[in-house]
Amino acid sequence: MSTFNIDDYISQLSIDCVIFGFKDKELKVLVSELTYGDNLWSLPGGYILKTESVDAAAARILKRSTGLDNIYLEQFRVFGDENRILQSKYKENIKQGLLQLNDKRFDEKTIAWMANRFVCIGYYALVDINKVNPKPGEFGASIEWRNIDDLPNLTHDHDTIVSYGLKALRQILDEKLIGFNLLPKTFTMKEVKELYEAVHDTSFPMNNFQKKILELNVLERLGKKFTGAQNRAPFLYRFKEN
Amino acid sequence: MSTFNIDDYISQLSIDCVIFGFKDKELKVLVSELTYGDNLWSLPGGYILKTESVDAAAARILKRSTGLDNIYLEQFRVFGDENRILQSKYKENIKQGLLQLNDKRFDEKTIAWMANRFVCIGYYALVDINKVNPKPGEFGASIEWRNIDDLPNLTHDHDTIVSYGLKALRQILDEKLIGFNLLPKTFTMKEVKELYEAVHDTSFPMNNFQKKILELNVLERLGKKFTGAQNRAPFLYRFKEN
DNA sequence: ACAAAAGTGTTGACTGTACACCCATGA
């Protein structure tokens, strides 16, 4: 049984999070397989308590899925189509699935509440993929990192939400120095370059990229990273905290 | 008496519009004085029907305030603080004002609904100020164009909403060719320059500005504009529709 | 002819990129 009480939440308003991670030169998104539905996936999401801010709700949802606090998190768009849930081809599936949950977590009234029209606020988050310990949410059977260009079958309009999220990330990556949130504490310049390349899906020449990043004066050069490879060892960098 | 029925609308979710206009080298915003409250102003806003999209609601609100259809309109941010209405210093004022409306338009239940916490979706609109016939909304005593740097006392967090709206306008003005929505059908290059200067609050050298705009290949040069002044007559331009 | 403002051309600084080169590392 669950402590979920629809009266605690704002109705018809939800949050979905596009959680970005970066590994092996690939930009990844955290997606969760639904317990009901046949190979149907979704973004981590949830509802907003009547007593909490929308940002706090997003942070709470993010913590539930990743275990992480203090994450870079930003709203990027509202998805307000009147039919985005009501006319979704997945709606009946989901309703049936919820009704058949063997632990009877939700009563009919709650399920009707959930199957109503929802206006969704899209957030994106940038996390250090190594720090994340992904946990599926209330409706999730499993949760995985998937490459942005190899996403599974997503419910409702979640594919649209991802693509708007990526668009927003691309815009802001060049304006604000937020990309480092996707990297571990220390990293090489090549990794930074590969991150920018993954996000923008293009390639940048190394020398110019290095010059440009170093000119920003936000990186501190640490020691070298000796990997045992028979080549010059790259420098390690750290993001200056202020 | 009004036909407003709270059951028709999504609760705790509202829209406020920053409607931009341009005249006399000044960027202006449409604001409405509240019938209740003492010299208290607000942005045109409203609620979302359960049966309409959020975008459609914004367009409806815009039409009510300006009389215009088919206006450039874009969401830019959600204002989701849990206290933005509840803790507003204007809240009690407004509640009392609504109760005392002599036509008893709203019953107590409706007023309680309105005085609840609301998550607000901010939209900005760009209009040709000459085409607008401003009309105050349900709660408006009057409605006026005011310079962006000379706004009256705005209710709740509407000043914050305006400043985020302006920030969003500045960003998009350079990315997309939307500025011409603020100008009449035909205009001189100087007017375009003055518009960009008003939005960005800086000055641009004329020759470079002209070159850059013309290179975009989106303007059609028409005849000249003879004003009777003893100087060379400027060209008139029109925005190419495609 | 003159004042006022429109519109254009030239120059020099700056930025971004392609290419070539040198350097450290371990076998």
Added chain:
DNA sequence: TCATGGGTGTACAGTCAACACTTTTGT
């Protein structure tokens, strides 16, 4: 000493802004 990949320098092209100049208009 050699292959490998990290890191840097230079030169060229394109962009942007300041300044000076010419053109048009009505008195």
